[in-house]
Amino acid sequence: MKDQQYLWWQKGLVYQVYPRSFQDSDGDGVGDLKGIIQRLDYLKWLGITAVWVSPIYPSPMADYGYDISDYQGIHPLFGTMEDFDQLLEEVHKRDMKLILDLVPNHTSNEHPWFLESRSSRNNPKRDWYIWEDPKEDGSEPNNWLAVFGGSAWEWDEKTEQYYYHAFLKEQPxxxxxxxxxxxxxxxxMRFWLDKGVDGFRVDVMWHMIKDKQLRDNPPNPNYQPQQSTYEQVIPAYSTDQPEVHDIVAMxxxxxxxxxxxxxxxxxxxxIHRLVTYYGQDNQGAHLPFNFMLITLDWNARTLTSHIDEYEAAIPEGGWPNWVIGNHDKPRITSRVGQAQAKVAGMLLLTLRGTPTLYYGDELGMRDVxxxxxxxxxxxxxxxxxxNLSRDPARTPMQWDTSENAGFTSGKPWLxxxxxxxxxxxxxxxxxxxxxxxFYHRLIKLRQEEPALHVGDYVPVVTDGPLLAFIREHxxxxxLIVLNLSHKPSIFSPKNISYKGKVILATESDLENNRIEGVITMGGDEGLLIQLD
Structure with missing residues (x-):
């Protein structure tokens, strides 16, 4: 593939802004659109090419904006449509892209569509939601559970049927x-695309179609008491149904x-199910989010095998992507520790594919x-x-040494x-x-070197706690060599001798060192070596 065939979302990197927590411009303790505008120069300096903003639509905020009551408006907490238009203009002025969150699986129970649907059994919008009669004994139609706890079915007194909600009862x-x-x-979608937004991150895409027969989900034989109650069953019939691919294609x-x-x-x-979302002839999602760096155990053997499996599974013409943090999961620094978080950053930004960075991870912010x-x-x-609250990973961005870290002049929401x-x-x-x-230099190098943003990925076999691969163009x-443990280790590849110069390292004192053959790696160390 020649350079000019790569699109912006293949060559660049995405930065997730959780708007409540990025920058507050009016002192109410909650971040807003004007706040994001104030901080765009920082994102440009960092080297970000696309900004993904979590939901900013009108919402009763039962799930902090993922319960939408109007898909074509802006919540007053975040500002006005004029503020949004200005944000879009300012992002584009800096040669960056703006990606919006789209939440098509469910609405708020205060959305006009649901109010109509709920008003009577024969309302024209009744079938816009999933309504079912109780079983003969009056119980729920099946055993499906809600992600946020309890049954996924809510009884409606007025129309005497249950409606389905995969998340909160306020999110039918x-x-x-x-x-x-x-x-x-x-x-x-067209409303926002016509405005000029550059794309969507589609919330819970794999939930969008449910089994037509509403069959019971099978029990999870591996369920542990400390897990979410949702995991008591395997969501075989409530998620990832074959027909969802028709919707994604549309x-x-x-x-x-x-x-x-x-x-x-x-x-x-x-992986084998994730890659089906690229769709027939790559006419599905451009980037089905790959969360393996969030969900897998942090060890070299596990990650190496999954990286290679993922690379092999991506369909011809499909493009990989990587994520180490988001608003739903503990921060990378809290998951793997401060020293390994730098190694994780190097992994994220040197693997083949589009990286997504979560706000504050570039500072080593931890769960609060x-x-x-x-x-x-x-x-x-x-x-x-x-202990499943996601609040610890959603705390305000830390800008400076002033009160409330420069995030707000009021009392911060978290x-x-x-x-x-x-x-x-x-x-x-x-x-x-x-x-x-470190992040600033790593991003700059990544964006300057085609080998690092569009080059091929070549696995390198290693022993012990090391993960290594080559990027070439x-x-x-x-050559990237990462020590995923706290102990020193030796990189000694069989039947091959690599020669080159360290151009970036988690310990910058090692930079400019020449390497040849065996490399002695310190614990928590990552090296990016330009080969001769």
Whole structure:
């Protein structure tokens, strides 16, 4: 493939902004669109090429914006449509792209569509949602469970039927088998595409179609008491149904009418099922989100085998992608520790494919402990004994040493950590050894070197806790060697001797060193070597 055939979303990198927590411009303690605008120069400096903004639509905020009551508006908490138009303009002015969250699986129970659907059994919009009679004994239609705890069925007194909700009862699922629902959502997509947004990250894409017969989900034989109650059954019939691919193909058809827009799907599935979302002839999602760096155990053997399996499974013409953090999972620094988080950053930004970076991970931000009486997240509130709140990974961005880390002049909606005066953009920008300086240099190198952003991936066999591979493009070759343990280790590939110069390392003192043959690696060390 020649360079000019690569599109912006293949060559660049995506940065997720959780708008409540990025920057507050009006002192109410909650981030907003004007706040994001104020910080675009930072993102440009960092080397970000696309900004993905989590939901900003009108919403009762039962699930912090993932319960939408109007798909074509802006929640007053975040600003106005004029603010959005300005954000889009300012992003494009800096030669970056803007990706919006699209939540097509469910609406808020306060959405006009649901209010109509709920009003009577013969309302024209009744079939826009999934309504079912109780069983003869009055119980739920089947054993499906809600992700946020409890049954996925809610009884409606007025019309004497149950409706299905995969998440909160305030988030009824749309019936995507209904062509009217499909057309209404495609209109929503066109509304934003016509405005000029550059793509969508589609929430819970694999949930969008359910088994027509509503068969019971099988029990999960491996369920552990500390897991979410949702995991008591295997969601074999409530997610990832064959017909979902027809819906994704239709969404892609809408996107194809516009130039170079990207369709990203949120999908938590094993590799062999994940790659089916690229669709027939790559007419599905451009990027079915690959979460293996979030979900797998952090060890070299496991990751190496899965990386190679993923590379082999991607269909011809499909493009890989990688994610190490998002608003639903503990931060990478809290999962693997401070020292390994740098190694994780190097892995994310040197693997073949589009990387997605979660705000604050470039600072080494950690999950912030939130006292029980301050928990906001419904997942945490509904299962208090499970310690499953997502709040710790959603705390405000740490900008500087001033009060509230420069995030707000008011009381922040979630607390900041005690160490924010040391861990922030302002301090780290000045420190050449900081997390941020490391990320800044790594991103710059990645974007300057075609081998690192569009080059081929060549696996390298290693022993012990090391993970290694080569990225190559035309004459340039880079060897990446990562020690995924805290102990020293030796890189000694069989029957081959690599020669080159270290051009980037997690310990910058090692840079410019020449290497040949055996490399002695320190614990938590990552090397990016330009081969001769």
């Amino acid at each position: 699922d749309l019936n995507w088998r209904n062509p009217e629902v499909q057309q209404a959502m495609f209109e929503v 969404m892609r058809e809408v996107m194809n009418k516009y130039d170079e827009r990207v369709l990203i799907g949120e999908i938590y599935l094993p 402990p939130i006292p029980p009486d301050e928990v906001q997240d419904p997942q945490g509130l509904n299962m208090p004994d499970k 607390r900041l950590p005690a160490n924010y005066k040391r861990v922030n953009v302002e301090v780290q920008k000045e420190d050449p050894y900081s997390f941020l300086s 035309e004459e340039k070759r880079f």
